[in-house]
Amino acid sequence: xxxxxxxxxxxxxxxxxxxxxxxxxxxxxxxxxxxxxxxxxxxxxxxxxxxxxxxxxxxxxxxxxxxxxxxxxxxxxxxxxxxxxxxxxxxxxxxxxxxxxxxxxxxxxxxxxxxxxxxxxxxxxxxxxxxxxxxxxxxxxxxxxxxxxxxxxxxxxxxxxxxxxxxxxxxxxxxxxxxxxxxxxxxxxxxxxxxxxxxxxxxxxxxxxxxxxxxxxxxxxxxxxxxxxxxxxxxxxxxxxxxxxxxxxxxxxxxxxxxxxxxxxxxxxxxxxxxxxxxxxxxxxxxxxxxxxxxxxxxxxxxxxxxxxxxxxxxxxxxxxxxxxxxxxxxxxxxxxxxxxxxxxxxxxxxxxxxxxxxxxxxxxxxxxxxxxxxxxxxxxxxxxxxxxxxxxxxxxxxxxxxxxxxxxxxxxxxxxxxxxxxxxxxxxxxxxxxxxxxxxxxxxxxxxxxxxxxxxxxxxxxxxxxxxxxxxxxxxxxxxxxxxxxxxxxxxxxxx
Amino acid sequence: xxxxxxxxxxxxxxxxxxxxxxxxxxxxxxxxxxxxxxxxxxxxxxxxxxxxxxxxxxxxxxxxxxxxxxxxxxxxxxxxxxxxxxxxxxxxxxxxxxxxxxxxxxxxxxxxxxxxxxxxxxxxxxxxxxxxxxxxxxxxxxxxxxxxxxxxxxxxxxxxxxxxxxxxxxxxxxxxxxxxxxxxxxxxxxxxxxxxxxxxxxxxxxxxxxxxxxxxxxxxxxxxxxxxxxxxxxxxxxxxxxxxxxxxxxxxxxxxxxxxxxxxxxxxxxxxxxxxxxxxxxxxxxxxxxxxxxxxxxxxxxxxxxxxxxxxxxxxxxxxxxxxxxxxxxxxxxxxxxxxxxxxxxxxxxxxxxxxxxxxxx
Numbered sequence: 001x002x003x004x005x006x007x008x009x010x011x012x013x014x015x016x017x018x019x020x021x022x023x024x025x026x027x028x029x030x031x032x033x034x035x036x037x038x039x040x041x042x043x044x045x046x047x048x049x050x051x052x053x054x055x056x057x058x059x060x061x062x063x064x065x066x067x068x069x070x071x072x073x074x075x076x077x078x079x080x081x082x083x084x085x086x087x088x089x090x091x092x093x094x095x096x097x098x099x100x101x102x103x104x105x106x107x108x109x110x111x112x113x114x115x116x117x118x119x120x121x122x123x124x125x126x127x128x129x130x131x132x133x134x135x136x137x138x139x140x141x142x143x144x145x146x147x148x149x150x151x152x153x154x155x156x157x158x159x160x161x162x163x164x165x166x167x168x169x170x171x172x173x174x175x176x177x178x179x180x181x182x183x184x185x186x187x188x189x190x191x192x193x194x195x196x197x198x199x200x201x202x203x204x205x206x207x208x209x210x211x212x213x214x215x216x217x218x219x220x221x222x223x224x225x226x227x228x229x230x231x232x233x234x235x236x237x238x239x240x241x242x243x244x245x246x247x248x249x250x251x252x253x254x255x256x257x258x259x260x261x262x263x264x265x266x267x268x269x270x271x272x273x274x275x276x277x278x279x280x281x282x283x284x285x286x287x288x289x290x291x292x293x294x295x296x297x298x299x300x301x302x303x304x305x306x307x308x309x310x311x312x313x314x315x316x317x318x319x320x321x322x323x324x325x326x327x328x329x330x331x332x333x334x335x336x337x338x339x340x341x342x343x344x345x346x347x348x349x350x351x352x353x354x355x356x357x358x359x360x361x362x363x364x365x366x367x368x369x370x371x372x373x374x375x376x377x378x379x380x381x382x383x384x385x386x387x388x389x390x391x392x393x394x395x396x397x398x399x400x401x402x403x404x405x406x407x408x409x410x411x412x413x414x415x416x417x418x419x420x421x422x423x424x425x426x427x428x429x430x431x432x433x434x435x436x437x438x439x440x441x442x443x444x445x446x447x448x449x450x451x452x453x454x455x456x457x458x459x460x461x462x463x464x465x466x467x468x469x470x471x472x473x474x475x476x477x478x479x480x481x482x483x484x485x486x487x488x489x490x491x492x493x494x495x496x497x
Numbered sequence: 498x499x500x501x502x503x504x505x506x507x508x509x510x511x512x513x514x515x516x517x518x519x520x521x522x523x524x525x526x527x528x529x530x531x532x533x534x535x536x537x538x539x540x541x542x543x544x545x546x547x548x549x550x551x552x553x554x555x556x557x558x559x560x561x562x563x564x565x566x567x568x569x570x571x572x573x574x575x576x577x578x579x580x581x582x583x584x585x586x587x588x589x590x591x592x593x594x595x596x597x598x599x600x601x602x603x604x605x606x607x608x609x610x611x612x613x614x615x616x617x618x619x620x621x622x623x624x625x626x627x628x629x630x631x632x633x634x635x636x637x638x639x640x641x642x643x644x645x646x647x648x649x650x651x652x653x654x655x656x657x658x659x660x661x662x663x664x665x666x667x668x669x670x671x672x673x674x675x676x677x678x679x680x681x682x683x684x685x686x687x688x689x690x691x692x693x694x695x696x697x698x699x700x701x702x703x704x705x706x707x708x709x710x711x712x713x714x715x716x717x718x719x720x721x722x723x724x725x726x727x728x729x730x731x732x733x734x735x736x737x738x739x740x741x742x743x744x745x746x747x748x749x750x751x752x753x754x755x756x757x758x759x760x761x762x763x764x765x766x767x768x769x770x771x772x773x774x775x776x777x778x779x780x781x782x783x784x785x786x787x788x789x790x791x792x793x794x795x796x797x798x799x800x801x802x803x804x805x806x807x808x809x810x811x812x813x814x815x816x817x818x819x820x821x822x823x824x825x826x827x828x829x830x831x832x833x834x835x836x837x838x839x840x841x842x843x844x845x846x847x848x849x850x851x852x853x854x855x856x857x858x859x
Contacts (some may be wrong), residue, residue, distance in 0.1 A: 307847075337606050342792070348791045350792050362542045377794040379794070
């Protein structure tokens with residue numbers, strides 16, 4: 001296999017000929033496949049022109065569409081992405097595993113599950129989650145207090161995407177479209193393909209909106225770019241949606257004018273809680289299988305991925321036995337969906353985490369040794385660390401490394417996670433209904449924003465409130481016609497008596 | 498324990514040899530492994546966890562490599578603690594951890610012979626003539642738990658002339674004293690050696706630049722830097738570091754030698770100058786290294802990047818074989834250090850250990 005790697009041109013630049021743009025090549029190699037992705041680097045002048053075009057086109061073509069018509073367009077695009085014979089779907093299945101390193105079958109299943117949350121019915125629900133009356137997005141609607149109100153989306157919404165979870169850009173891009181914003185997104189270097197494809201697909205499905213969005217790239221935080229494209233874009237955005245580590249987010253925030261709305265989504269730390277009531281001989285193995293799926297999906301790279309499972313003592317199946325079930329299921333899943341090959345750095349991080357567990361066990365007082373341990377061979381493509389004593393929430397090395405911690409009571413979990421409130425988002429909970437609501441109250445109070453079933457942690461439902469925020473409401477500005485204006489207008493009507 | 502103990506006496510003799518065969522290296526490595534397996538309880542537990550006993554170890558590369566973090570978790574030693582032990586501690590600056598790794602030395606004869614034999618060949622380049630030395634690191638009175646302070650004191654007392662001086666105290670660097678010594682060296686024409694922490698050299702470079710001056714040390718002068726910046730100075734790329742260093746002091750880059758050492762080892766590695774970076778590092782006959790995949794512990798295929806494992810026969814009281822966190826490429830006669838395997842950026846949007854540690858330390 002010495003042939004030249006296949007090259008794909010990424011991004012989406014309406015009105016800008018490819019020949020006039022600088023292209024940077026990102027190389028990817030996984031297993032025996034390699035791929036080159038050319039990403040566009042724009043000068044400040046090009047970025048200015050692009051922003052003006054997107055802003056103008058969305059004012060003309062997107063802001064004039066009814067929300068339900070926009071939903072119909074997205075639905076058509078999603079239908080094509082769900083169709084395995086469609087060329088867009090086929091290229092996603094062919095190339096996303098190469099850039100991300102994830103197993104093909106894992107990517108295929110992940111994409112289907114993900115795309116299903118963007119079909120028309122789900123999108124209508126998505127809008128209804130944030131707008132009791134979705135027609136607010138199309139025109140002024142009467143309000144109970146009197147007068148009328150209308151929601152306006154941003155003229156230029158800038159997205160800064162991050163990470164290698166395939167197609168993740170879809171969330172924020174769909175949000176932007178639903179509020180009729182002009183959208184320009186910056187591709188993540190780790191997955192620079194999907195956003196550009198989706199833009200092209202939308203333009204194909206409904207050509208009038210072809211200029212209402214663009215997809216670009218710049219290196220890192222964009223500060224070193226001689227071209228200054230990033231700065232030009234940030235200066236023009238009225239809202240910026242950004243994903244990444246807190247340091248990267250801070251760097252972006254410091255570049256924005258104070259009047260620009262900034263919506264950051266930082267890295268998060270997920271965990272699960274299993275009640276003794278869920279641990280009978282029938283339910284526990286099933287639950288362990290579901291937990292293993294949450295660990296396996298995208299090798300724990302999602303913000304919703306679990307790092308720790310807190311398991312209550314007192315059930316028929318002990319926390320230690322649950323950890324063994326989990327280990328067994330992870331071993332099974334590795335056969336179906338092998339873990340991505342690790343770089344030396346990833347491998348070192350996994351080894352460091354495993355060895356810390358081992359040495360902690362070796363250095364604990366005798367008798368404790370048997371209780372705390374690493375389950376499975378260190379060289380396996382997954383690891384379960386079991387602890388018989390309470391352990392604070394902390395990240396594992398990901399790549400299917402998971403900590404199981406035994407607790408006496410579900411309430412014991414709260415002080416273990418509370419110190420990290422700013423990193424909390426998803427908690428998977430397996431408990432009886434009364435326990436679920438009680439625990440949800442406690443976890444919500446310390447910062448958890450999403451409680452899901454175990455097994456659904458890595459598949460948020462349509463219309464979820466990402467990081468506890470309003471995905472659409474946060475993007476819009478409300479314009480109100482107060483009752484006084486409405487009443488004062490009456491005498492000026494041509495038909496006024 | 499004294500140096501007449503058969504194991505120590507044989508080890509001193511081994512280090513004093515001019516070289517060794519593979520069989521001789523393995524023989525000493527296996528003897529030390531048997532000793533450490535028997536006398537170092539945590540190490541024995543670790544080996545058993547890996548399913549390894551003395552029967553499984555046929556060659557040095559079969560010895561399980563102990564991760565350097567283990568030096569923080571528990572005492573790794575064969576001899577029982579004694580009031581006369583020298584304890585070298587890691588700086589504890591990496592990854593914001595407050596616990597420091599500890600390396601126990603019941604006697605320093607082996608460490609000192611290892612250092613001196615290797616230093617004589619690699620830094621003094623076989624010359625028996627002492628050099629005037631300037632040390633840019635506190636001495637071991639100020640820092641009794643620093644292996645680097647001990648190393649540099651030893652360099653000064655065993656290889657330096659009476660005019661050699663230490664210019665750094667825990668209070669700071671005596672720049673005026675240093676300038677005076679460098680001026681004297683320029684005047685005398687006698688080769689001068691400047692040794693210290695890499696970050697101290699950055700401070701020297703910055704101070705010289707601020708004062709708009711530089712030195713031209715006499716031909717034959719040499720510089721030894723070690724240990725990286727450790728957050729104690731601005732960080733600069735290797736190439737910029739050596740070109741600025743060379744310009745500031747008038748020492749050719751081929752005479753700027755970097756020492757790679759670790760508190761967890763008793764032997765150092767050197768390059769033969771830094772005209773090109775990264776330079777090839779190599780050690781003496783009593784230490785061997787291989788590159789592994791840290792999860793499996795297996796040696797990586799030839800030519801691929803891996804994490805360094807060292808088998809240091811001078812580590813007689815702790816463990817000979819350690820797993821570092823240094824990413825390397827193999828090279829002719831040694832290895833190329835590419836950096837530490839830390840700061841792995843989150844690939845997705847799941848919080849990575851590094852960011853978590855930084856956030857919780859803040």
